[in-house]
Amino acid sequence: MARGGLTETAIRLTGVTVRFGGLAAVSAMDLAVGAGSIHGLIGPNGAGKTTLFNAVSGFVHRDAGRIEILSVDTAGRGAHEVAALGVGRTFQNIRLFGELSVLENVLIGFHLRTRAMPVSAILRLPGFGRREAELVTDARALLSEVGLGAEAEKPAHTLPYGHQRKLEIVRALASRPKVLLLDEPAAGMNTREKEELRAFLRGVRERHNLTLLVIEHDVKLVLGLCERITVMDHGERISEGDPETVRRDPKVIEAYLGEAV
Numbered sequence: 001m002a003r004g005g006l007t008e009t010a011i012r013l014t015g016v017t018v019r020f021g022g023l024a025a026v027s028a029m030d031l032a033v034g035a036g037s038i039h040g041l042i043g044p045n046g047a048g049k050t051t052l053f054n055a056v057s058g059f060v061h062r063d064a065g066r067i068e069i070l071s072v073d074t075a076g077r078g079a080h081e082v083a084a085l086g087v088g089r090t091f092q093n094i095r096l097f098g099e100l101s102v103l104e105n106v107l108i109g110f111h112l113r114t115r116a117m118p119v120s121a122i123l124r125l126p127g128f129g130r131r132e133a134e135l136v137t138d139a140r141a142l143l144s145e146v147g148l149g150a151e152a153e154k155p156a157h158t159l160p161y162g163h164q165r166k167l168e169i170v171r172a173l174a175s176r177p178k179v180l181l182l183d184e185p186a187a188g189m190n191t192r193e194k195e196e197l198r199a200f201l202r203g204v205r206e207r208h209n210l211t212l213l214v215i216e217h218d219v220k221l222v223l224g225l226c227e228r229i230t231v232m233d234h235g236e237r238i239s240e241g242d243p244e245t246v247r248r249d250p251k252v253i254e255a256y257l258g259e260a261v
């Protein structure tokens, strides 16, 4: 599994528990995501998938357990510090700056990497220094790579929904992550956009030498995209394996897939 000299396991959770009051949204979860792999995380609504992402990316505090990113223990690190370890993410609900241009949204992603520069300075076009000009060149290159080059100057909210989702991924890529967490990237996409997304994510993984952990409800997409899948229910891992194994697991069929798949 190791690619490009990365450690074997990009994300490792051991006994991770996250409680909200009396509810264990994530309960003693173990998870190992191979470096360079595309790993799916599926399960019914409320299973704890987003909470697990929040724990990994430092957005919520874990009550128990250990989380390692590229062999670094993230205990006590907040979201910015985890991002600095090379963790990028997107959110279940699109979080773009709709009135800002597509290009400016990507530049905000770069800001995560170059924290010395306040966002206001990044966005104060023109009056750019050489460093800022380089960032703009990089941002345009990323946008071209994903077919959004011609949309760079448009306000983000004017893009079709599928392109907004793509833009979120590009913004996350701008921070040059080693590990990318995608929370329902295909939500709201039509069939054609979903097919494009699958090829896009595979390409992104190759070109950026990434590990991808993907939450997604579209079962066809998950089965076709991921090399390994973990299934959660009620905060716990109920199944794990390659797509075929998971698809046939009676526990998964009962809790999530139903008989139709």
Ligand SMILES: Nc1ncnc2c1ncn2[C@@H]1O[C@H](COP(=O)(O)OP(=O)(O)OP(=O)(O)O)[C@@H](O)[C@H]1O
Pocket: 020, 023, 025, 043, 044, 045, 046, 047, 048, 049, 050, 051, 052, 092
């Ligand atoms: N900030 C919070 N405070 C209290 N309870 C929360 C909080 N966030 C999540 N929960 C609860 O934790 C449980 C797991 O929620 P989570 O959002 O992680 O599920 P999910 O698997 O991502 O579901 P979905 O597929 O609907 O997005 C749910 O019961 C939810 O109501």
Ligand SMILES: [Mg+2]
Pocket: 049, 050, 051, 092
């Ligand atoms: Mg969720």
